[in-house]
Amino acid sequence: MAMALEAGAQKARFTLSWSCMDSFATLNGELDRVNHCLDHALTICLFVDGRFGSFSTNLLQLETLGPFLQKAVSTVRMLAEDPCRDLPDPARTARDARTGRELGLLDPAYASINAARRLDLAGKAAIFPEMGNKELRSDTGMTYRLISEEGEYSDTLTDQLVIDSNGLRCRHTETAFEYGVETTIQDSEGRKYSGYWWDSSPLLERLDLRFLGRTAMERAAAQIAPENPESGKYNLVVDSECASRLVNPLLKALGGYSLQQRNSFLEGTLGTQVFSEGLTLVDRPRTPGRSGSKLFDSEGVATKEAPIIEGGIVRTYYINTYIARKMNTTATVEEALRPVLLPYLSPVLGERPSTLDRKAILEKVKNGILVTGFNGGNNNSSTGDFSYGIEGFLFEEGRITRPVREMLITGNFLTLWNHLLAAGDDARFCMSKLIPTLAFENVDFSS
């Protein structure tokens, strides 16, 4: 910081990041890949003579950083003045992120994990040695063989320190333990299907390796012999595993850059009801011990629990210091870090049961298409129009009857979220966005 100010910057922010990731991957139960990644990065925001520039380097020796900062300052001086650029008001910044450990996201067990332990963990979820290349039978009576299983265990320690020339000092430290399994099966007619399942946790003891391989294989086997219904309007139920795909475009549209560039279908909607009253989305970034929690954003601004959309009413735009000054409005935080979508059941579906998981929602909705995965697609950020490839299952009278694939859903997010029938209580805690099983009525499917 002293070197940057000496080189001519009036203000500056430095973000120093350090991470270490080790992964052990298996192919068909045998060790296949070992990765060791150790990263350092220094990201530097410089405010020079009313101008702004952003720089980064992983060459952190002091003798290298001196010339780097001098060149950076002279580069900023070549850019146009921008009076909206500034550091955040110190009153808005986090003061409770001193050690980086406040949220309980650093597992002490990490320090004792060695290569032998990682090798042991990597092999634990593998089912290929037991099940590979044998004739197996799915829940629906279809025969198949497991022909490939890739598993990967990884653990990561990250440490981030943000300081600025106004006296900001924030630190965040966390561990992450993950295991993912991808299986490929072949049915009796030679067709291949793949299935993926995973778990993740900041704490090793919460990483559940049981059933990962089996679940991935069963997800693949359930897709055998798809038979698509005709194109038309169907009720749509989206599995919690992939439901965030329908929430992410809303969060992007609430972001300051989209709004300021007039590239958001939610422009001008703050404080107005534009969605179903059943949609309530809150940001809970300060929940201890949970993935996604963090006490400050990239500027060091303190996060807080806040409604994003409440009863269908847009409550928060995510606007940083720069965009707030450009839009002449009040700054919030850069983004929603840990959005949580709250349970809901439309009155047209009757009384809410004690548990509102996928099974209960299928029983309530009765007929439609359950989406368990998205395959490509996109949305228009200006209009909210979307079209996505999907795979999943037809369900009738609340029960899954057959797999479907190579189908498309098409619509507009404003319309879709005004047709919300249900939001479950089954979001997976391993995800940083807690989006449960969702149900919508009258969605266009093409087949």
Added chain:
Amino acid sequence: MKEKRLYLDTFRVDEPALDRLIEEGRREGGDYCDLFFEDTTWTDLLLRDGQVASGGFHVDHGVGIRVLQGEKTGYAYSERTELPLMLEAAKAASAISMSSAIRRPFRKAGLKTVRNEAPEMLSGFRIFPERMSFPDRYPFRADWRTEEARKFVPLLERLERLITAKDPRIVKVIVRMSSQVSDILQYNSFREMTFDTRPLASLAVSVIFSQGNVTENKSVSRSFRTGPEMLTEELLLEIAEDAVRGIDERFAAKRPEGGEMPVVMGSGASGILLHEAMGHAFEADFNRKGQSIFSDRVGQKVCDARISIVDDGTLPSNRGAVNYDDEGVPGQKTYMVREGVLRSYLHDRISARFYGVSPTGNGRRESFRYPPLPRMRATYMESGDADPAEIIASVKRGIYVDEFSNGQVQIGEGDFTFFVKSGSLIENGRLTRPVKDINIIGNGPRALADIAAVGNDLKIDEGAWTCGKGQSCPVSCGIPTVLVDHLIVGGE
């Protein structure tokens, strides 16, 4: 491609140190080790709200160390190139040898062992790059690293003015220029050394239009492996013209009725279809593991004899061009499908050894932080003999598409999707109503088999395409006008 000394000095290493690292990597029994040194500087400038008020540069430096034992990979990297730190990384990579290697027998790929197009490279695992002789595929006159931002600011401002003057409905223009130059030094346990300097730059614009209560956006980009000499007046005029082309149609566009119908792919950017639907399934790692729908199909007829599909790393200044891939193998032109027959997968060293063929120069990686994988370069279909106008005239009811955004494929099943930003309905052989924001879904092998006509107008797209396969990689794509008889189109 400059002198070896320059690269050794960049990373402050000498040849004995390289041998010492190889030795450490193989200490536990690995049968192959390679080193990938990278020093990359990239710069970016952003014009927003009429001024270039944001920019910067970034430095990434380090070495990736890979140890192979059979088909198994140990990988580690160091961001500093002092010998003790690199030796620690080599030791971490050698951990792959802590359990017995997977050593499957080499396999004949399909009917016969595949031979690729470079006869001097049929010696298997070792590729003797020092015997190669070919012109630099990305010569540049000036080096982005020594140019100052002040030189480019007026160019970005001029491009913004050119675009804004073309349409009163424009409310926002963002212009982004990014450039990077990488010095690469590679060395392996065969004592093969290659070195390369890779430029890559792109100029991209995003334009927001407003008409009444309706907002529309359009994005255009150009990307090349070359120096700042790419920034010509002609390029600015071309981008400005493209930025507003078809916007009237986009405002007027409606979603069509969905369902299965013939789809005509316009030439150029529609090549994303090849990349997603076929290219990924031809990558040899998916086939080696038995996951691809094209596993064990080399030598078989997979489509009409008029169709040849190529992955090419030799196109001058192309975004997907490579002098050497990221395993030190020379870039090549590889026929995946020739006259309807599946000829070759896209190989890295691991899969080439597995199949008993030469690597095809497709071992690529995002940076020294990643081990290489089989990745595409410039993927395109060669021209056929049909007149594009006659292809459209042959369709009674279908869709013509001319602009796509992202696509995706499921390797095992072969299902692919891609998103149509703009196109047109075809009714009775004529383009009638514009369409937009729909998805098209199909199955790779079926779509290949369903290609009914191939135009004579191959165009390689010059957009800034980036492939994601766990790690990003610059690629390009191309295609002539093509008719696919049956695809599913999303709609109302």
